[in-house]
Amino acid sequence: MADTNKQIAAIFDQMADVLQIxxxxxxxxxxxxxxxxxxxxxxxxxxxxxxxxxLALDGVGKGTADKIVxxxxxxxxVEHKELLKEIPKGLxxxxxxxxxxxxxxxxxWNEANIVSxxxxxxxxxxxxxxxxxxxxxxxxxxxxxxxxxxIEQAGKRYTLGRAHLKAVYFVAQMRQLxxxxxxxxxxxxxxxxxxxxxxxxxxxADPKHSAKITKHFVSLEPVKETIVSxxxxxxxxxxxxxxxxxxxxxxxxxxxxxxxxxxxxxxxxRLRERALSMGMSLSEYALTNKKTEKVxxxxxxxxxxxxxxxxxIPPELREDRGEISAAEAHKLPKLVTDRDIHAExxxxxxxxxxxxxxxxxxxxxxxxxxxxxxxxxxxxxQVQAHGLDESRLEQHIIxxxxxxxxxxxxINVLAGAEVDILSDGKLDYSNSLLKHLDIVVASPHVALAxxxxxxxxxxxxxxxxxxxxxxxxxxxxxxxxxxxxxxDMSEIIKAAVERGIALEINANHHRLDLxxxxxxxxxxxxxxxxxNTDTHRPNDFNELQYGILTARRAWAEPKNIVxxxxxxxxxxxxxxxxx
DNA sequence: GCCGTTTTCGGCCCGACTGTTTTCAGTCG
Ligand SMILES: Nc1nc2c(ncn2[C@H]2C[C@H](O)[C@@H](COP(=O)(O)OP(=O)(O)OP(=O)(O)O)O2)c(=O)[nH]1
Ligand SMILES: [Mg+2]
Ligand SMILES: [Mg+2]
Ligand SMILES: [Zn+2]
Numbered sequence: 001m002a003d004t005n006k007q008i009a010a011i012f013d014q015m016a017d018v019l020q021i022x023x024x025x026x027x028x029x030x031x032x033x034x035x036x037x038x039x040x041x042x043x044x045x046x047x048x049x050x051x052x053x054x055l056a057l058d059g060v061g062k063g064t065a066d067k068i069v070x071x072x073x074x075x076x077x078v079e080h081k082e083l084l085k086e087i088p089k090g091l092x093x094x095x096x097x098x099x100x101x102x103x104x105x106x107x108x109w110n111e112a113n114i115v116s117x118x119x120x121x122x123x124x125x126x127x128x129x130x131x132x133x134x135x136x137x138x139x140x141x142x143x144x145x146x147x148x149x150x151i152e153q154a155g156k157r158y159t160l161g162r163a164h165l166k167a168v169y170f171v172a173q174m175r176q177l178x179x180x181x182x183x184x185x186x187x188x189x190x191x192x193x194x195x196x197x198x199x200x201x202x203x204x205a206d207p208k209h210s211a212k213i214t215k216h217f218v219s220l221e222p223v224k225e226t227i228v229s230x231x232x233x234x235x236x237x238x239x240x241x242x243x244x245x246x247x248x249x250x251x252x253x254x255x256x257x258x259x260x261x262x263x264x265x266x267x268x269x270r271l272r273e274r275a276l277s278m279g280m281s282l283s284e285y286a287l288t289n290k291k292t293e294k295v296x297x298x299x300x301x302x303x304x305x306x307x308x309x310x311x312x313i314p315p316e317l318r319e320d321r322g323e324i325s326a327a328e329a330h331k332l333p334k335l336v337t338d339r340d341i342h343a344e345x346x347x348x349x350x351x352x353x354x355x356x357x358x359x360x361x362x363x364x365x366x367x368x369x370x371x372x373x374x375x376x377x378x379x380x381x382q383v384q385a386h387g388l389d390e391s392r393l394e395q396h397i398i399x400x401x402x403x404x405x406x407x408x409x410x411i412n413v414l415a416g417a418e419v420d421i422l423s424d425g426k427l428d429y430s431n432s433l434l435k436h437l438d439i440v441v442a443s444p445h446v447a448l449a450x451x452x453x454x455x456x457x458x459x460x461x462x463x464x465x466x467x468x469x470x471x472x473x474x475x476x477x478x479x480x481x482x483x484x485x486x487x488d489m490s491e492i493i494k495a496a497v498e499r500g501i502a503l504e505i506n507a508n509h510h511r512l513d514l515x516x517x518x519x520x521x522x523x524x525x526x527x528x529x530x531x532n533t534d535t536h537r538p539n540d541f542n543e544l545q546y547g548i549l550t551a552r553r554a555w556a557e558p559k560n561i562v563x564x565x566x567x568x569x570x571x572x573x574x575x576x577x578x579x
Numbered sequence: 580g581c582c583g584t585t586t587t588c589g590g591c592c593c594g595a596c597t598g599t600t601t602t603c604a605g606t607c608g
Contacts, residue, residue, distance in 0.1 A: 027591055031580035061581050099597090101606050137599055187608090200608085230596050233608075245608070247595095260593090265608080272592040277585090283593055284608095 002045035002488050003452045008071050011080050012036035012064075017092040018083045020102035021109070034059040037266075039068070041321070043521035044490035045452070047072040090116025096154040098147045098227075107135060121148065153241055157195035159479050160546055161509030163242070164189060166222075167199045170244060173220050174201065179209040181251045186261035191315045192549030194512040195479055198243040202261045204251040207231070217246050253285045255300035260284035266320035267313075274308055274324065282308075316552040321520075333555045336531075338548050340558040343372035343570060344541070346418060346441050346472055346504065346532035351396050352377035353385035354536045358403045358413070364541060366411040371567040374414040374439045375400050379428035381420045382445060390433055393417065397436065412567060414438040414574075418472055423447035425461025427468075434467035439574060441504070441532075443472030448485050455485035456492065463495045466579045470530045470562075471496065473506040473513040481510070489518045493525045501577050502528040502562050505554070507547025508540070519554030528573075529554075530562050 016032040038059045039046060046054065046068050054065040067077050087109070094105045094117065108114040111133045114123055123130055130141045167185040174183040180203050184190070187200030205213055210231050218226050218236055227235040227243070234246045249257035260268060261284065275282040281290050286298035287307050297303035302312050310327040314335055317323040326332050344365050348354030356364070358375055365373035377396065378387035388396055397415045404413035416439035420428035427434065427442055434440050442462045450458070455475075462468060474492065477484025496503050503522055506513045511534070514522065519529055531547040533540050551561065558564035562573060 025580080028580045030591080035580080059581070063580055099606065103605055135599080135604085139598060143597090198608095228596055228607085233595060235596095235608085247608085261608085263608090265592095269592055276592080281593080285594090 002047075003486050004045055004047045004072065005039050005042055006486065008046060008068055009036040009040045011071070011077055012039070012067075014092070015080055015083055017095055017102075018087055020095070021087055021091060021106050022083075023102070023106060031059070031061075031064075034266075035064045041517045043493070043518050045488045048488070048490075088115035090118070093117050093151075094120060096151050097144060098150050098154055099143055100147065104136070104140075104144075107133060117148070117151070120144075124148075150237075155197070156241070157197050157480065158242060159509050160189065160192065160194055160196060160512070160549070161543070163196045163199055164509075164546075166238075166240075166242065166244075167201065169222075170199065170201050170220070174203050174213070174217065174246075177205075177209075177213060177216055179205050179213060181205055182254060184258065186247075186258060187245070187263060190262045191264065191318055192546075192553055194515060194550065198245055200245045200261050201247070202254075202258055203246065203248050204254040204257075205248055207248070207250055210248050213248055214246070247284075249284065253298045255302070255304055256282070256286050256298040257284045259301050259304055262315050262318060264319050267318040267323070270320050270324050271308060278308070280307075314552065316549060317555065319553070333557050335552045336548060336556045336558050336561055336564060338544060340561070340564045341370075341531065341544060341548070342565070342567075343370050343374075343563045344368075344533060344535065345372070345374040345414075345416075345439060345470060345530055345563060346376050346506070347373060347535040348377050348418070349375055351392070351399075352382070352387055356535070356538065358400055359406070360538075361535065362403050362407050362411055362413050364535075364538060366407065368541060370411060372412040372414060372570060374416045374441075376416040376418040376439065376441045379417055379419045381422065381428045387420070387428075388417070390429065393429070393433065416440060418443055419468075420445055421458060421462040421471075423450065423458065425458035427462060427465055431465070431467055434465070435578070437467070439470070440468050441470045441472040442468045443504075444474070444476045444485065448476040448482065450485060452486040452488060456487040459485075459487055459492050460495045463492070463499055463501060466577075468499075468501060469574060469577050470502045470504050470532075472504045472532070472534070473511050474503055474518075475513050475515075477513050477515075478510050479512065484513065489514075489521060490525075493518075493522045493527050496522070497525055497527045499577065500528070500573075502530040504530045504532055505547050505550050507531055507533045507543045507545075507550070509543060509546045512546060512550045514550075514554075516550050516553035519551060519556065523554055523556055523560050528562050529556060529560055532563070 012032050013036050016029050019029050051065050054060050071077050114120045124145050127141050131138050171183045182204040186202050188196040214234050222238040223236045224239045225237050232248050236244050272282045279290050281288050286295045287304050297307040305312050313323050313327050349358050362373050378385040380387045380389040400415040416437050418441045421442050421444045475484035533543045
């Protein structure tokens with residue numbers, strides 16, 4: 001996402017917050033939030049788009065398009081500035097307190113002159129003044145006081161890898177109970193999002209066992225406290241601070257419930273609207289006939305999609321990004337799976353910062369059934385990673401060739417490098433050296449805070465080096481830790497398509513770079529992708545699953561992914577990139 | 580504010596849990 005997109009999306013989110021507190025029409029607010037989401041997910045810079053292009057976006061109408069153009073031309077949106085004047089500056093921050101919504105914030109502001117977190121804290125010292133307000137009782141005020149301490153946690157997200165491990169534990173624990181017929185994780189985790197806000201767990205069981213199952217859940221070792229708990233749903237906070245939502249549903253509604261709980265919200269809403277337009281109604285319990293209220297489908301997800309006139313939509317696609325119309329037209333992609341991957345093209349050895357020897361690395365790749373493994377250690381600028389200078393690289397190539405010869409007939413071992421893309425787009429090795437490598441992954445590691453336009457030029461320059469095959473982790477982001485660069489991804493993709501080289505989806509769960517939306521834009525433009533684990537340690541090959549999920553979210557088919565090529569096709573492609 | 584093989588106006592998903600409510604509003608999933 002380009003810098004401008006980020007700024008405009010933030011403005012729309014801010015406007016939505018203010019409008020909520022001012023009790024504006026809720027559909028107007030939803031529309032504004034949707035516009036923000038659409039702009040955030042866009043691969044290209046909105047400032048390069050015409051008014052007409054903007055209008056073509058789903059969820060962007062005249063009002064939004066005008067505002068975007070206004071921002072691009074003047075650097076601000078007057079309506080935004082006007083709205084900000086309507087309420088105290090510190091007020092929207094109160095919305096981050098769990099359980100506190102716009103209605104209560106407005107009440108606190110109007111009835112108790114609360115204008116910020118600070119003034120709320122002060123007012124809570126004499127709660128009588130607050131509990132006397134109509135609509136606020138002692139319990140609500142106590143809850144606000146308690147939840148103030150979770151304001152930091154609000155909106156916090158976790159890496160897919162970390163959440164996945166936790167979810168597997170909770171699902172296994174729930175399956176321990178004989179009353180539990182089925183248990184699975186759902187939500188953004190099942191959809192394979194790069195980060196998740198919580199862990200959503202669905203359990204199928206006879207409702208009469210609900211109390212026992214709930215008790216078991218809240219008694220599990222990592223659970224610190226219960227947030228809400230009823231007959232069908234319970235939310236807890238773990239000692240680590242992550243929220244776990246449990247939903248209990250009877251086995252005959254498992255399909256409908258899994259669909260609901262997998263989401264996304266936007267996908268659910270679309271499906272429910274579609275059901276209505278077909279004379280049906282969809283909830284987490286069933287798809288029913290609107291008139292007779294008779295159940296049409298509920299047992300499996302496939303049943304429900306079918307009854308809605310849709311092909312089965314894989315969870316990774318359920319984001320309201322066109323999957324429903326594609327499913328209606330039988331045009332969903334045949335998504336890549338881990339079984340389609342036959343090569344690892346980005347891996348390190350102890351020559352730089354890996355923990356494996358060349359021989360161990362090749363052995364692990366062979367065990368996975370791969371036909372090709374590329375040895376791509378760091379280049380000389382990566383001093384902290386023991387990057388190889390020219391003479392060490394020359395020796396390294398010889399060492400790799402020795403293992404290649406040992407492994408002949410088993411696996412193809414490529415001598416390569418992960419060459420650093422320096423801040424100006426030049427590469428860390430000379431072309432005369434690069435041309436002796438079988439494969440070159442070029443990646444940015446430093447100067448990742450540079451502006452979007454500088455980053456765009458930098459990456460394009462690397463793409464246009466005639467010896468490069470793959471751009472590794474193109475933005476350099478580290479999830480929850482580092483934003484990475486924000487180049488205009490459409491420009492990067494265009495350059496990669498012209499050269500016929502691949503952009504990487506780095507599968508490491510801290511990176512997942514390219515991200516899903518950018519990878520999807522790449523595929524739509526006919527750009528090749530690579531899914532690489534960037535292996536440093538023996539277990540790193542297991543990161544592949546996260547890269548696959550990201551690729552599936554990008555609607556990737558095997559033909560889009562160079563790691564899915566046959567050995568011959570891969571060799572041909574590697575050659576085709578070179579002069 | 581957006582949108583249209585029923586619509587250019589009048590809709591916009593549906594349900595669980597909590598608190599303050601004697602019948603529902605607010606918040607969240
Ligand atoms: N129909 C409907 N379903 C919703 C709504 N909000 C949430 N859901 C469903 C779809 C979500 O994927 C699922 C779990 O809710 P979460 O708030 O945990 O969202 P999700 O896991 O998608 O994202 P997250 O990473 O947790 O922020 O519940 C809603 O407003 N309407
Ligand atoms: Mg979730
Ligand atoms: Mg949840
Ligand atoms: Zn690497």
